[in-house]
Amino acid sequence: xxxxxxxxxxxxxxxxxxxxxxxxxxxxxxxxxxxxxxxxxxxxxxxxxxxxxxxxxxxxxxxxxxxxxxxxxxxxxxxxxxxxxxxxxxxxxxxxxxxxxxxxxxxxxxxxxxxxxxxxxxxxxxxxxxxxxxxxxx
Amino acid sequence: xxxxxxxxxxxxxxxxxxxxxxxxxxxxxxxxxxxxxxxxxxxxxxxxxxxxxxxxxxxxxxxxxxxxxxxxxxxxxxxxxxxxxxxxxxxxxxxxxxxxxxxxxxxxxxxxxxxxxxxxxxxxxxxxxxxxxxxxxx
Amino acid sequence: xxxxxxxxxxxxxxxxxxxxxxxxxxxxxxxxxxxxxxxxxxxxxxxxxxxxxxxxxxxxxxxxxxxxxxxxxxxxxxxxxxxxxxxxxxxxxxxxxxxxxxxxxxxxxxxxxxxxxxxxxxxxxxxxxxxxxxxxxx
Numbered sequence: 001x002x003x004x005x006x007x008x009x010x011x012x013x014x015x016x017x018x019x020x021x022x023x024x025x026x027x028x029x030x031x032x033x034x035x036x037x038x039x040x041x042x043x044x045x046x047x048x049x050x051x052x053x054x055x056x057x058x059x060x061x062x063x064x065x066x067x068x069x070x071x072x073x074x075x076x077x078x079x080x081x082x083x084x085x086x087x088x089x090x091x092x093x094x095x096x097x098x099x100x101x102x103x104x105x106x107x108x109x110x111x112x113x114x115x116x117x118x119x120x121x122x123x124x125x126x127x128x129x130x131x132x133x134x135x136x137x138x
Numbered sequence: 139x140x141x142x143x144x145x146x147x148x149x150x151x152x153x154x155x156x157x158x159x160x161x162x163x164x165x166x167x168x169x170x171x172x173x174x175x176x177x178x179x180x181x182x183x184x185x186x187x188x189x190x191x192x193x194x195x196x197x198x199x200x201x202x203x204x205x206x207x208x209x210x211x212x213x214x215x216x217x218x219x220x221x222x223x224x225x226x227x228x229x230x231x232x233x234x235x236x237x238x239x240x241x242x243x244x245x246x247x248x249x250x251x252x253x254x255x256x257x258x259x260x261x262x263x264x265x266x267x268x269x270x271x272x273x274x275x276x
Numbered sequence: 277x278x279x280x281x282x283x284x285x286x287x288x289x290x291x292x293x294x295x296x297x298x299x300x301x302x303x304x305x306x307x308x309x310x311x312x313x314x315x316x317x318x319x320x321x322x323x324x325x326x327x328x329x330x331x332x333x334x335x336x337x338x339x340x341x342x343x344x345x346x347x348x349x350x351x352x353x354x355x356x357x358x359x360x361x362x363x364x365x366x367x368x369x370x371x372x373x374x375x376x377x378x379x380x381x382x383x384x385x386x387x388x389x390x391x392x393x394x395x396x397x398x399x400x401x402x403x404x405x406x407x408x409x410x411x412x413x414x
Contacts, residue, residue, distance in 0.1 A: 010212045015288060117256075157387040257365070267351075
C-alpha cells in the first residue's frame with residue numbers, strides 16, 4: 001500500500017519537498033542503528049547523517065537527472081535518535097550538512113534544525129527531511 | 139489568548155500550511171492516549187493517525203468549501219508518541235496516509251516523514267502537520 | 277565549518293525559512309536548560325519560548341532592516357524538551373506565539389505545531405523553526 005501512497009518527494013513550482021530519508025545502505029538496512037550517546041558514538045551518528053545526505057542527493061539525481069538542477073538547498077530538518085543526556089545533535093547533523101556543501105558548494109548551504117528524539121523508524125540513528133529549490137529554467 | 143494567536147492553517151499563494159492536528163474526537167478529547175508500543179497498540183495508533191487525517195480534511199473542507207479545491211497533498215510530518223523500543227512509526231502513519239488516498243485518490247499521495255517522540259500534547263498518540271497545494275483557479 | 281554550511285534563514289521568493297533557534301541569551305548560553313515538567317517549570321519553559329521568538333525576530337530585523345518587511349508569519353514548529361509525563365507543550369509554546377502577536381499584531385498570527393522531545397541541543401528547554409512571508413514589494 002505504501003508504494004501507492006508515498007512519494008520520495010513532491011515538487012511545487014520550483015520547490016521540492018523531500019520525504020524523510022534515513023541512513024539505509026545498499027541492502028535497505030540502516031547502516032547505524034541505536035541511540036547516539038548510548039550504543040552509537042558521535043562519529044557513527046555523523047556517518048549515519050552523511051548517509052542520509054547521500055541518499056537524498058541520489059533521489060534528487062534520479063528525479064531530475066543531475067544535481068545541476070538544484071539552485072540551492074533551502075531547509076533541513078534533522079532528527080537524531082538520542083540517548084537521555086546526549087545534547088550534541090548539531091554535531092551529528094554536521095555530517096549531513098558537510099555532504100551537501102561538498103557536493104553542491106555554496107548552493108548546498110542551508111537553514112537547518114537539529115532535534116533529538118527518543119525513537120526513529122527501524123531504530124536508525126538519524127532521519128532527515130529537506131526542501132530544495134530548483135533552477136527556474138529546469 | 140490562543141484563539142487570537144493561532145490559525146488552523148495559513149495560506150501562501152496556492153500552498154496551505156496546516157497546524158499540527160491531533161486525534162481529538164467530537165468531544166474534543168484525544169481518542170487514543172498514551173505511547174504506542176506500551177499502553178497503545180499499533181492498531182490503536184493507526185486509528186489515531188486516521189483520526190488526525192479526518193480532522194485535517196474537515197478543516198480544509200471548512201476553509202475551502204470542498205476538497206475539490208485541493209490539487210495535491212505536498213508533505214506530511216507525523217509525530218508518534220512512542221514507547222522506548224517502538225520503531226514502527228511508518229506503520230502507524232500509514233493510517234493517516236490511507237485516509238488521504240481514500241478521500242483524494244492520486245491527489246492524496248505525498249512526501250512524508252514519520253518520527254517518534256517521547257511526549258505529545260495531552261499525551262495523545264499521534265500529531266501531524268501537513269502542507270497541501272490548492273488548484274490555481276481557486 | 278558550520279559557519280560556511282549553515283544559514284540563519286533562506287529566502288525563496290517571498291517566503292523565508294528560518295533555522296531552528298533556541299533560547300540562547302546574550303552570552304550565547306541557553307537561558308533555560310533541562311526538561312520541562314522535571315527541573316524546568318512551565319513558567320520557565322514559557323520564558324525560554326519567549327526568548328526563542330525574540331531571537332528569531334532579531335534575526336529577521338537584522339536581515340531585512342525592519343519587521344515591517346514581514347507580511348505575516350506562516351507556520352511555527354516548536355520542540356519542547358519534555359520530561360516523561362509532561363504533555364502541555366502548547367502552553368509552553370504560547371510564550372513564543374505571544375511575542376509574535378505582541379510585536380506583529382495580526383500579522384503575527386500563525387499555524388503552529390508543538391511537540392515534545394526527549395533531548396535538544398545543549399539541553400536547552402525549547403527550540404523553534406519558523407516560516408514567514410515577506411511583503412511582495414520588499
